[in-house]
Amino acid sequence: METIPSSLVGAPIIVGGGLAGLMTALKLAPQPAILLAKTPLTEGAASTWAQGGIAAALGDDDRPSLHADDTLAAGDGLTNPAVANRIAAAAPAAIASLERLGVVFDRDANGRLALGLEAAHARRRIVHAAGDGTGAAIMRALVAVVRATPSITVIEGLEARRLLVDDRGIAGVLAAGPRNACVLPSRQVVLATGGLGGLFAHTTNPLGAIGQGIALAARAGAVLADMEFVQFHPTALDVGLDPMPLVSEAVRGEGAVLIDETGARFMAGQGRAELEPRDVVSRAVAAHIALGHRVFLDACESLGADFANHFPGITARCCAAGINPALQPIPVRPAVHYHMGGIAVDEAGRSSVEGLWACGEVSATGLHGANRLASNSLLEAVVGAGLVAESIAGTSTAPLPAPRPVALPASPDAAVLRTFASETLGVVRERKSLQTAIDRLGSIAFADGVAADPALVALMIATAALAREESRGGHWRRDFPHASPAWACRLVQHLENNRIVYKRNPAHDHPVASHAHA
Secondary structure (H helix, E strand, O other): OEEOOHHHOOOOEEEOOOHHHHHHHHHHOOOOEEEEEOOOOOOOOHHHHOOOOEEOOOOOOOOHHHHHHHHHHHOOOOOOHHHHHHHHHHHHHHHHHHHHOOOOOOEOOOOOEOEEOOOOOOOOOEEOOOOOOHHHHHHHHHHHHHHOOOOEEEEEOOEEEEEEEEOOEEEEEEEEOOOOEEEEEOOOEEEOOOOOHHHOOOEOOOOOOOOHHHHHHHHOOOOEEOOOOEEEEEEEEOOOOOOOOEOOHHHHHOOOEEEEOOOOOOOOOOOOHHHOOHHHHHHHHHHHHHOOOOEEEEOOOOOHHHHHHHOHHHHHHHHHOOOOOOOOOEEEEEEEEEEOOEEEOOOOOEOOOOOEEEOHHHEEOOOOOOOOOOOOHHHHHHHHHHHHHHHHHOOOOOOOOOOOOOOOOOOOOOHHHHHHHHHHOOOOEOHHHHHHHHHHHHHHHOOOOOOHHHHHHHHHHHHHHHHOOOOEOOEOEOOEOOOOHHHOEEEEEEEOOOOEEEEEEEOOOOOOOOOOOO
16 A cells, blocks of 8 residues: 655645635645545546536626525525525625636626526526536636646545544545555545435436545544435436436526427426426426426527527537437436535534535535525535635644554445435435335445445435425425425434434534534
């Protein structure tokens, strides 16, 4: 087992090469930092695939308080107002920060930032780059800056397998590549590993996004929150691809409508119809498919020949499948897109384990509540990275422990669980299937094997979903189809002797607030 060069021993370790990880490393500069990426930068990160953009109150008719209000409404009673207000207020500066790093956002004929509309936003406030290629454009710019920053050591092809912990908290990372295992000693670790869509059979995420950061944190003793809230995007391109290409929410924002094979617009008359929050639209689409229908997104009338100008990436993916979106409806279905839950963190991104921070999708900050507002995810990654870097820079560390032998777990693989997870933890849930999931996943999660870590993450979703006897946001129970005031709270969980312990936490409190951070 190898060790890293002595000059890097003790440096902060950032696990994850997406937007949150890159921004954390850049915000830490010139402090030395190690950035671990399981795959080459830009290749394995969901950030690269993001189409919709970044939400920021930049229009003349907009202000951060309205952005926060929309965030709170989408969160269905569980969003922390202080967090929503803080991140919405920081959004304009986040856009400016990305521009300084070389990101070129789309502008209108007058040279002002072009602002798009997405579901559940009361104003046009979605900032794009390269049309529907926002994530890729941002990542290209940031990767170039990261590679040119001397204080950042990028290690690609190295996968974090375990967090090392002692009586003083985090002690380092046990990682492995194709040939060798590696111990990276550090008292400061940031998890920025993204989401968990790869646990499910239908997802818009990279298949490597299987919640590994959550598993690492859970096995290190960290508190998790909101694990039951999984956001299904209602319009993934349904042409047999895995993962499924996303057909952005912005297409509906520009007037596209949902129809079935008969041409009927089945969401007409339901509130804001296709611009209802994602959980509402996803359930409507799933229910229509369950009745034997096919579902299509029709932009022929609203965009027509202009579709390719607005959405070049989506056009290319449709055309590759033999569909011309200017002339033909696009076949769609719901797919796992985003996880609102994750590692519970405080306002500085600190977890309940000393020396462990988290930011981006792997974290549960209280921003998203039960249901993420569209285009708040990239925003949270940028703002959260700055808060984490500031916290690390202001934290003193304990001496590193002496090296000790550590068993290397197998590289995680969720393949055997994906269909089962979709069947039991999907858009619609119920007691019997959730209990079945818990029974099966428990025997896998606490045994050796490639499926152990993915099974642990799915088990924690199932445990929280069974406990929450109501429907709210991204969690919908067929046997408890309405929201309950008794459940206007967050569920927090942690591992204790290979069993999951959970409790209710006030919705607007940080679950790690009681943990002492010296």
